[in-house]
Amino acid sequence: MLNFLQNFLTSKEFIPHGHCYLWKLNLVGLHLLSDCLIALAYYSIPVTLLYFVRKRQDLPFNQMFLLFGTFIVACGTSHIMEVWTLWYPVYWLSGFIKAITAIISIYTAIELVSLMPKALALPSPAQLAAANRKLEREIGDRKQIEEALKESQTKYKTLFDIFPIGISITDELGNLLEANPASEKILGISTSEHTARKYDASEWVSLRPDGTPMLPSEFASVRALTEQRVVENVETGIVKPNSKITWISVTAAPIPLPGYGVAIAYVDISDRLFAEEALRQSESTLRSFFNSSSMMMGIVELYDNDILHLSDNLKSAQFFGTTPKQMKNRFSSDMGASQATRQLWMEHYRKASNLQAPVRFEYIHETPADSKWFSVSVCPIAIGLNGRPRFSYILEDISDRKQTEIALHQALSKAEAASIAKSRFLSNMSHELRTPLNAILGFSQMMVRSHSLSPDHKEQLQIINRSGGHLLNLINDILSISKIEAGQMTLNENSFDLFELLQDIEEMLKFKATVKGLYFIFERAANVPQYVRTDESKLRQVLINLLENAIKFTKKGSVSCFVSLETRNLQLKTDNFLSSIANPQYRINFTVEDTGFGIAPHEIDTLFDPFCQTETGRQSMQGTGLGLPISREYVRLMGGDIVVNSQVGQGTTVTFDILVSKTTVDDKKTSYTGKRVIGLQPNQPIYSILVVDDVEESRLLLVQLLQPLGFQVYQAANGTEAFALWSTWEPHLIWMDMRMPLMSGYEVTKKIKATNKGQSTVIIALTASAFEEERSQILSAGCDDFLHKPFQEAQLFDIIARHLGVRYIYEDENLLTLAQPTVTFEQLTVEDLSVMPPEWIAQLHRAVLCANDERVLELIEQIPENQASLVQALTDLVNNFRLDLLLELVQEFMNIQSHTTITIGDSIVG
Known part of the structure; x- marks a missing residue:
């Protein structure tokens, strides 16, 4: 094996491959470069395939990709061996590599052939695109289902929780x-x-x-x-x-x-x-009330021409002479109700149905025996199963009440007739009393002008004038209390100078206080506004009445009047929230204090009752008991009230307050000069004046006042004459009496003012009525102004100057009004009366108690001439209506005399 490897790897048996190219550099370089580039390309492709397979392991045929990569690597290696064998002839190794490449190639080809049907079975790109689109739709649908499921779960969870x-x-x-x-x-x-x-x-x-x-x-x-x-x-x-x-x-x-x-x-x-339990109890309670009620009740159903009773209580059944059970589901006609009665009821049922609200009415139920009044209330409650409306009814027998109402109505009619008769009587009496008073006061003022009158005669004229004024005040008081009782008192507001009003009252009453030896104190706070708006006349009357009472019932000490401004904020209800800013309101307090006799606690409760007087007032033998009731009503009309605090023997304090609007204007168009008119200034037209009055004395008074000054004056006794004179003479101004026969002042004024020529004629109404309510009636008739009888001549001349622009010549001295007596005298004492015998004193006492002025004056004439100061003092008391002071003086004298007699008698007995 080792020898095989050595032979397999040896390179000495062969020559290098480069000898085949003869080592030609160009040829060797060409093959070298080509093989290197092919090897490089072969090696890069498997790397790419390996990367692709690792990234896409989900794809099919990954094994084929790896096999194909191995084949390419083997091919690339064979090209590398071609380069290597150029210099190193390792042909066995090169051939072996090629053999491996061949095996891999054949295996790859075989695998590729067997894989081809599967590859051909793969979808095409179009098919893949369609599949992808389908897949995308399915994915989208799945997402929507998932979102809907998620939303449904959220809704379910939210509903489940809340x-x-x-x-x-x-x-x-x-x-x-x-x-x-x-x-x-x-x-x-x-x-x-x-x-x-x-x-x-x-x-x-x-x-x-x-x-x-x-x-x-x-x-x-x-x-x-x-x-x-x-x-x-x-x-x-x-x-x-x-x-x-x-x-x-x-x-x-x-x-x-x-x-x-x-x-x-x-x-x-x-x-x-x-x-449900409460409803059951309520139904039980209502059922009990329904059955036990003293009124007739029930539920009915309305038909076209009849009424079906569904449920009625015992009272209703008794009225029809049956039982609730027998009445159930029966028509009214079956129970004897007349056609007229049924029609009346059905009419109101239909009205209640239209309004969907209760309807009330009254009717008379006629029977052969009698007739009864019933009060009925019907109310819609439901619609029955048959579609017909159902109603409840309540029926009450009001026969007794009706009888009472009839009696009350008759009584009210009689009372209204009596009130109308009273008003007519007072109106006529006012006219009948004030007309002669106009002549009395007017002529007495004229006579004072005469320089031929002796001082005694002038003094007598002053007494006439003061008596007439006193009588006029009594008439006005009676008329005022009558208007208060009838609820006809009205507030006549005007703007005026409050400081001037207070000063006038102080000057007017200071003399009376000085006569009695009283300190008269008038104080006003610095923050009180000077110009205010309220009813000046009523405020003046209240202050004068309270101060005169204080002076009358105070023997020694002082009478004081304090005026102050209330500083707390006023919470006033107004129709417009800006009104309180544009016209601010203030509350002014007035306090009248005296050190007089005082009032017992049990008398304060009746102090403001008309015609009621305290014990002190009854002893004074003066007054009518109307002053305080009238004053309180005036104060209440001006937005305030009056309070009295008093202790017997220590004095009385009367406090009242009024609402005023602060202003900077004085409505008084002119103010009296305080001087008497004696003529007309030169270089003026000749003013013609027509006096119309059915009373000769009234005409004569005006003629004698106006003619001497230079006015051209004509007279007319009735409206017919007045219209004829006006038509031909065309006067500048007409003094028109409003009550006359044939044609009244209202009629002739309307007739004159209806013409173009009459529009330029000034018509001033002269009325003896004291009712302010006639003011609007007079002005609406066409009059330019009006003047009440009796009048002061200064008022007469002032109105003429206001409307015609007349300029007057005045006297240097103030002779316009009758002055208060200028005589002064010391405070009378008991010692002053001691000069007269007791019999004279007793007669004087009786005369004073009887308020017999003439008898008192006769007794004064009996005083010796050497007591002239006593005569003057007593006469002044009578002329100034101060019998109260004279009574106090006489009673004190008689008390001292009685005490002295008793003391002497006791000494003798002892």
């Missing part, structure tokens, strides 16, 4: 596989505890609807699993660990999947059962 119904799933052995969160809430146990139990575990404590224990064999889940069917709506009570019972409705169904048993769903029906 569904409010408890859901449990078991296997075929009854072990709980899954339970959703709702089951934890319904059953009162955690999900882990739930899934640890079997569906028929002894831990489940279940109750039947009647409260007895439920056996596991009755469970819906057990029955569904054993019977292999759906078991629905099994109601059971689950006793929770906290011993509370939850009532559930269970439905179970078998799951036709391997490894699964049943699906169990349960709903909490506790609220429904409780509601």
